[in-house]
Amino acid sequence: MVRIMMILLGVEYLRERWRGVMAAGVVSALVGAALFIDALDGVLYFHIAPFAWLLLIEGLATLAVAWTGMGGQRTLRYVKGFGFCMTAVLVLSGYRHASFIISMVFATLFLADGMLQIASAWVVRYRTWRLAVAGGALQIAIAIFLYQPYPTHYKGTVPYCLGLILMFAGWNLLLLALRARRLAVNPAAAQGGAAALVASAVGAANSAKGADPKLAQTVFDGPPEPQERALTVHVWTPVGTSKSEARRQPLINRYIAAVDRDGVISTGHAALESPERVYISLYPAVEIDRSPDEFTRTLRATRENDVPGLFQPDYVTESKAWCPSTRQVRIRNYDPLRLESFWQRYREDTTYNLTHRNCSSTVSHALEAALEGATPRVWGHGWLAFARMLMTPELWVAAQVRKRGQTMAWTPGLTLDYARALSMLADPRPSGWTRMLRSLRASMLRRERRHERERKHEADHDGRSPHA
Template identity: 70%
Template structure:
């Protein structure tokens, strides 16, 4: 996650705050260790019930405002709300059953992630595969710790999880601070922009906030935006694909004839850049050879070629299945990446394929995207907003999984969608509900003022009519009295 934060906020913003990040990292690690050690005996001082109530309120509030999200944002917030509410109810249930179920859930998640990481590292053999296997073994040990009842008979599950979360979060902050300390400049800003500033996308805020630019949805067809094209394995299969949940979404699809389709990914910019790496000669993707060519080793390197443009590739194959469009990108950084990357046409099915190429290009184009969105905001607020955005954590997990396995079109699609929510931030549920509430309050006050003004005007008119009637009555009485007096004298 540290690398992703550096990409989105940029080194210029973070470099001046590396000391603060260092202190925050150490504080988080120390608090995590204290919470974890406190849960090792039966005398747990962690406030379980208040924590569960806060978790439940946050989950309910997230579910209430989830409908204000758009597409994947709405789904992500619904998942978050349900997860928070479920965990809070298990904590409030207390006794043995609630803690036991929660412990089994966390243990299974750690076990599954550790096993997946070990297997993928063993098969793919990327550059740091031994380190990835060590991390996988550590996750399995954590899973075993959660599975067995010692030492608190599952009562310390929540403090354990909170402590581990603080420790891992603090460790990420320490890594980020150490990297920033060693950097004296932003490598992405060494050269001048290759694209004139006039061609850069203009940011049009969708809200009236002076310091934050928000959009209500994805770019329209006529808007200046970067496009990520994805051909899913199922959508690009030559024949009818045999449905295999998750496998045909993230790895490959197999048609009725046994031919494997892994899909494809490409990136297109309005400045004329089209990035689409493909093997110069078709790779044998039969089931017998597919396991061998999955290894990220030099013997599996083949010659590759870059497609000229989307129209040519779509005409020769088929139109892309899904497109993800992003407004807020830097065409200069994308141009510099492309000029350097296209010098090497090597293709490897695992570590240098179409999906990894698009993901790296996307990261280059979005460097400093959050800093551009919040360029008028000072202090730590941009960092806190970024860390509090669920899409950041989703993007970090996708990036981690792709680095330890391989970039696939399915992972690239999810990664691009998550980054689009970070580069082109939509109004969050709380922001939308707050604006709606404030707008409704303003309209009510305006209606009350108009009603009061109408009432005052009506009372004034009624008072004028009464006064006119009274004057007329007084005048009539005076005339009658004048005519009666002479008769009395006579």
């Protein structure tokens, strides 16, 4: 989540507020450590009930607006809402086995996520795969700690988890603050390599010259109209590009690949287009063998799987040669100079790798470069921008999707969900509560109009009656 905030807040914002960020990190780390240590003996001096009520309120609020999301966003919102509500209810209920149930659930989630991270890192072998394996091993260690009853017989599970979350968040904020003191480029937006570093540096220079003004509009009621200037992320879904009918595999089809009845694998595609005639679409120059026997070998992000790639000239040419994109995400609030700088450097290297440097990772990095500093352009450079970002549900969604893309591999499905979440942060929509209230109000107005028509019809009928 810290990485997403670094990207969207931008260099200038972070450099000006590094002391405040550091103070927040220190407080978070100290409170988290105090909670964790306090729970070790099973006697809590810090009351967990207030945290449980906050979890319940947040969970109910998330569930209330979950229906406003799209695709994977909606699913992640429901998962988060139900998880928060279940945890809060168990804590507040006083049920004697509540701590055991929470321990088993949390431990299983840590174990599953750690094993998935290790397995994907071992298969893909991207540059920092050893760090990912270490992170997965740490999650498994936490799972083991939660599974066994020592030292509090499961009573300390909730404060343990809450303390760990606060400590990790505080540590990340401290690192961010220390780096922000002399920040020349945004390290989060530089994940795409030298191209992103240059894009971040150019954008920071433009911001220093006052070329990054606040937008006049702070809330956008819906996506851009067709005639509006906007950045467009094109996604060809695996199912949409399958040559014949795809087998029914919901999650695999959505996020990894579709397999048709002949056994041919389709991974889909992603591209990015801007009104400034920047079109970023990386594709292998020679078709990769995607038969089941060879596909596992080509998943490795190692140099032997690097192949020559080519960048498509424009969307019209690519869609005519193949097919139109099946999904589009359009974003108004982006920086064309950062995007152009990224593109000028990135296209110098045409290497393609199915998992490490593919169409989806290219689009995701380009999108991050284009959206750096987007939040202050909407909400200004005060702390309000920081607070409003924290209250936006898509921040959590974007963080989860980005983690999967970074630790496994970027796919068109992940890029689609990532672009949707970032679009809600860069072009803020009315809050889910506002949309829900509008929907209820519209429903009440329709009901009143229907009743009015019925009353009028009855009055007209009575007026034509011979007994009138």
